[in-house]
Amino acid sequence: MENSSKIEYFVLAAYSDMGQLKYLYFFILLLWYCSICAANTLLIAVIFADRRLREPMYMLLCNLLVNEISGSTSLYPLMLSQMFSEAHQVPLSWCFLQMSCMYTSVSVEFFSLAVMAYDRYVSICKPLHYSSIMSAGTVGVVVPLIWIFACANCLLTVVFVVNLKLCGNVIDKVFCDHQLVAKLACSVSKVNSIMDMFSFLIGVFPVGLIAVSYVKILLVCFDTSKENKQKAITTCTPQIVSVSNLLVGCAFVFFDSWNDAGHFSDEVRIFFSTYLIVCQPIITPFMYGFKLPKIREACKRMWKKKVFFLRESH
Template sequence: MDQEFNVTYLTLDGHMELHRFRYLYFTVVLTVYVLILCSNCTVVYLIWKQPTLHEPMYVFIAALLLNSVLLSTNIYPKLLLDFLSDTQVISFSACLFQFAALYSLIDSEFLLLAAMAYDRYVSICKPLHYQSIMTRRTISIFLTLAWLLPAAEFVAMAAVRAKQRLCGFTLQVIFCNNSIYKLFCETSAAVSFYGIFILLNMVACPVLFILFTYARILLICYHSCGEVRRKAAHTCLPHLLVLGNMFFLVTFDVITVRLEANIPKMARLILTLQLILYNPLFNPIMYGLKMKEISKHLKKLFAARTR
């Protein structure tokens, strides 16, 4: 703790043999971060630039990919600095910000996937009413709520945590996540209840809504013609794959942090990295290659660049 400026610093002690492999780590993570930025931003640019992609489904995809860019930017720059630093520390206030931003953006991803599921439900199950339901105003409301609701809830959580006393100053991770809970001297029942409320409200409810929505879609497609079934499979499968992957990683993150048993450092590092690696890196591949319209414009873009 720096008494002169009254700033509390936390040590990030989740790195493995950083003194030996710091430049290798830096190169690999920088490459991953650049790939995330380039791939996500390319698809977002195409959706923004092409008038044929100005449909609700593609707008939600662009929002999801932009969310991945924000999530990665919250983690990777600090991670790169730590690789080149002699000490891996972060101020308590910056750690709270990183923690709140991380889980706020993760919850935003679930809400965006829920909005995409609703869009697919209206498109496939109520095609005659699609234009009147999925208006620009509706899309704007969905996008605003998807980002503002999680942000408001985690800002409130961070404000409460900022006033609590710390009994530990070392995190066994490489960035600030749920492990920060273990540093506080005590946790009130109200704070624990609020954390459970956020988990149910921002993760469990969207996941249940998505599963219910796709169950209805599958039921209707089962009684429809082959063309409707192909359309449903083509547009819904990427969403379900992204949802399943994200839900698995978040569930694992919540469970592992609350386990009292000691988890090997390497295993903890790998599990922690998965949360910020898979979806930001593979979402643009999933939507850029699996979505026919986006894939078509991507091929035209790269063909024009190679001429």
């Protein structure tokens, strides 16, 4: 295969012969995907149903939950279909589509968490100015900008890869990865290094905004009452956990792609490459659902209304 014009599909080589275990793996993955969709959808429904949650923080959370569903959908359906495939072949168009969706999802995740961190900073450090700085109108502008920027970022990255002349079609992962596709180029190219540097620079801004926001929040907490300190910790904990898990997941992905992780077993390499997209979408709804008092109270109110309605109908 001399160039990309002659390549019609990629082979996902990380899938091994699972034998009869493929049915068990398929069931586990399907259950996990359904759990992700159900948990995130439930929280979105709770936020939209309760007028007390029509605040910028929860509107931003809704955006994050939608992204968790879309990011998972870019991975799981293809993984589930590949469980019963013998050749593990993916058409180029589907592969590039998956790359685009997954890359966009990660970018949206970073920038959404950055804006949410800034929201918490304004709420805790500048409470008197909160309504003027963070409003429904502000969120209505910021959320579309996050998606537009993420899509533009993704488009530039995918265009780099699509225009490469490839001399191979085997990707040693369970999903399509732009870094590994770039390594299939026929000639030594600087594209992969450019993409890595571009991704790094894009990630520096949101991570920097998150770090600065939480450092300032911590500094304010040192000089406040115990009650306010506890309130700040309660509202910030889910975001800190989400950000930490996101950074760990990205570190796993880059480590796996840059080093090829050839001295690790297939199971460990699959864990490295899928940790982010598998764990983050389920951690987000459960952390926010269990940790934020207003969401817990809204869930209780919805449950009581449902029970009351069922009793009245009988």
